[in-house]
Amino acid sequence: MFTSRPAKVLAAVTTLCAAWFAATGSAHACTSTIPSGTLVNPGHILLSTNPTLPPLQFVDGDGELKGMNIELGRELARRLCVQVDFMRMDFPAMIPALKAGRFDGINTGMFWTEERSRTMYTVPYALSTIDIVANPDSKLTLKDAKDLRGLAIGVEADSYQERWLRERSKESEKEGGKPITIRAFATASEVIAALRAGQFDAAALPSYAAGAIVKRKQARMALPGLGDAQTTLAFRQRAVAEAVAHALDDMRADGSYARLLDSYGMTKLPDAHITVRGTGPA
Template sequence: MRHRTRLKLALALLAAPLLPFAAGEAQAQACTPVAQIQPSQLVTAGKLQLAINPTLPPQQFVDSRGELQGINIELGQEIAKRLCLELQFIRMDFPSMIPALQAGRFDGIHTAMFWTEERSRVAYMVPYALQAISVGLPANSSLQVNSPDDLSGKAVVIEVNTYQERWLRSVSEDLVKRGKAPITIRGFTTATEAMSALRAGQGDAAALLDYMAVDMTKRGMIRTVLFRLGGAPSAMAFRQRPVAEAVAAALESMRKDGSYGALFERYGLTPQPADQPFAIRGPGPG
């Protein structure tokens, strides 16, 4: 009898180490990615590391508890989930993002970045939404702005190295060609700093992403006077083509099951048109 008891205990001890392995194996097998990414194609195997500048509510911002919130946060989380990867956001200012991406510090950029031909040649870019530019004034400003021409001779604050800055410089150059005074462009590292400068009287107006202008207007911080100027796709950028292709596949799966549309509807933002597939746009790094 004692022999049988010892035998049962020995068998139990032999089986015990196998249980965690079996459970872990089952858990790993439970997640099937919509597209495969090889570990060597990521900066850190098993992780999708994305740079973000959380200063653009409601797209991406930090709440009162210090946690990341916004549509781009939720979108990134869902993409990583469908690729069976752990998501890690890396907070940093926008101007240093592309050089850091090229240096291999992270896998991609997900910060409401406008797609441009120039950027599409230094990273693999996947458009995922539509954005445009609005012009806002301090809430108590009496300035009348009915068109971009009315910004002639005025000081306009912007976040540097952005689509907004390029658009504003183009408008200013056009004004000069027509014999009008140029726009004084005052650049700041983040959109938050630009807005602080506007409220401090360092500018007459601000050129902002549409969605940020809407949010700031709702909170009574500015008065938006011009809407949906310029306009370009908002895109994610990646250092490796296979990673960009996998992210595009995840977005397509979200569109197919309706979660992509539901997310954009909940935030009131503009999704990519249904007739435009999610894919890399542009040649990528040469």
């Protein structure tokens, strides 16, 4: 049967359109569970990250963001039917910037604390500890946290590690011991560089970061497993935090949560469900 050229063109266009709708239909069918008006930029979830803490977040040789938290942020956004955008900044500026509404959430491997849970809506998603590391050629020997007394320890500013060390230092002074000299830096990368330069005796880092530099033989493990705490995401709006917690619970149910954390050597939460923890802002 003869078919005119216009008919052939129409048929081809119809076929292409059908293929396009088939390929994109799932995207159009995806409806975000985040209530309207709760995101800084509708349709986008904007997360801050400090990409100086491999393997959780770092910049590769091509300038691209990589790491577990970056993968987690992208997967959560996919499940929430929004686009994820990352804002790079040093950790000390993150909490004030979140309160000021510059972005929607913090995704940087932050330790959970009661104080933080009262100023943000926190969603714990993993467990971590503090490791004390020294230079590879250091002769430093540590048996427990009391052996940190009288030492100079490098740490990331305004971090859980810094607060934990200050508490140990106060305990030492109350008992008549020497304080811990705490040297704070803006990023974990600066802490590691200063350690390598011999600016202090040892560094206190989250276990995932300490494990990475020990594996690269940039440091030696001196005392692992101190001050265990939950690692948390944090958000300025409760509705966003609850949507993220639900998406994380879905990841737990289908096994993708375990696969992601296991691939980076992170410890999974033992809880039955992932939820918002704490009261949030008053």
